[in-house]
Amino acid sequence: MTEQRIGYLGPKGTFTKMAVDALFEGGEFVGYENIPACLDAVEAGEISTAVVPIENAIEGSVHLTVDYLVHHVNQSIIAELTVPIKQHLLVHPDHEGEIKKVYSHSHAIAQCHQYLHTQYPNAEVENTASTGKAAEVVASEGPGVAAIANHLAAEQNGLRFMDTDIHDYDNNHTRFAVVQKVPTTLKVKDHPVTKHKTTVMVTLPKDYVGALHQVLAAFAWRKMNLSKIESRPLKTGLGNYFFLIDVDQPYDHVLFPGVQAELEALGCQLKVLGTYPSYQVDVPSPVK
Numbered sequence: 001m002t003e004q005r006i007g008y009l010g011p012k013g014t015f016t017k018m019a020v021d022a023l024f025e026g027g028e029f030v031g032y033e034n035i036p037a038c039l040d041a042v043e044a045g046e047i048s049t050a051v052v053p054i055e056n057a058i059e060g061s062v063h064l065t066v067d068y069l070v071h072h073v074n075q076s077i078i079a080e081l082t083v084p085i086k087q088h089l090l091v092h093p094d095h096e097g098e099i100k101k102v103y104s105h106s107h108a109i110a111q112c113h114q115y116l117h118t119q120y121p122n123a124e125v126e127n128t129a130s131t132g133k134a135a136e137v138v139a140s141e142g143p144g145v146a147a148i149a150n151h152l153a154a155e156q157n158g159l160r161f162m163d164t165d166i167h168d169y170d171n172n173h174t175r176f177a178v179v180q181k182v183p184t185t186l187k188v189k190d191h192p193v194t195k196h197k198t199t200v201m202v203t204l205p206k207d208y209v210g211a212l213h214q215v216l217a218a219f220a221w222r223k224m225n226l227s228k229i230e231s232r233p234l235k236t237g238l239g240n241y242f243f244l245i246d247v248d249q250p251y252d253h254v255l256f257p258g259v260q261a262e263l264e265a266l267g268c269q270l271k272v273l274g275t276y277p278s279y280q281v282d283v284p285s286p287v288k
């Protein structure tokens with residue numbers, strides 16, 4: 001395996017590919033049909049690194065990514081990249097008349113709910129595994145259908161812009177996680193590191209009064225800032241959750257072990273999912 005063989009949510013023209021192009025300095029790139037396939041490829045050693053979407057500013061966490069990282073693979077987040085997201089409505093160049101069906105990734109559809117509701121209330125909406133896939137489907141189906149996707153997908157599939165910037169809220173960004181099985185140094189472009197973060201997963205022994213308060217207190221009195229906390233089902237029964245917590249500092253050998261010992265004394269478990277630099281990159285989004 002070459003040193004930097006990077007898998008991403010493909011096919012061509014996805015936002016994930018855009019993020020990959022913006023971040024990496026060289027390497028071999030492999031597109032996968034869906035997020036689990038991409039993470040499985042890291043697990044199998046087919047690729048050294050995967051880039052997958054993890055959170056969008058409008059629609060929130062990409063649960064498939066979070067859950068797959070927690071339940072199905074043993075990988076670490078080694079970097080994250082935030083890029084602006086601009087959604088466009090793309091059609092076949094020969095299209096005219098009514099749009100009967102709109103294809104896209106579920107997160108992209110969610111980012112444009114209000115737009116679809118007001119502009120195309122009668123169009124059928126169908127999920128695809130990525131926005132790039134939606135653009136491919138429109139290119140092969142021809143006139144009468146549309147894709148929500150980016151300018152790269154338009155360019156690479158020969159589609160026409162029916163409408164641009166159709167996301168419901170202007171401040172649209174997605175965070176992408178870069179994951180590896182065995183963390184190695186990445187060859188990335190010369191972007192400034194915005195901050196360093198550490199993501200931990202905390203499980204509580206059972207539900208009791210003040211349990212989460214005690215967990216948060218372990219970070220609070222050490223003056224460790226948390227930038228995100230989210231509960232997800234443990235998938236062991238209703239009411240059983242784990243907490244995913246982003247801490248705004250790199251892992252260290254004093255504060256984090258201190259938190260871990262304190263939580264373990266309470267019967268909780270803490271697992272570090274990664275400690276990593278965070279990059280924010282402005283990708284160009286020309287529309288014609």
Ligand SMILES: O=C(O)C(=O)C[C@]1(C(=O)O)C=C[C@@H](O)C=C1
Pocket residue numbers: 009013014015016017053056062085105107108129130131132173174
């Ligand atoms: O479908 C794509 O283009 C993706 O890269 C996936 C994804 C996502 O899962 O959120 C990435 C960015 C946008 O938020 C919409 C879709």
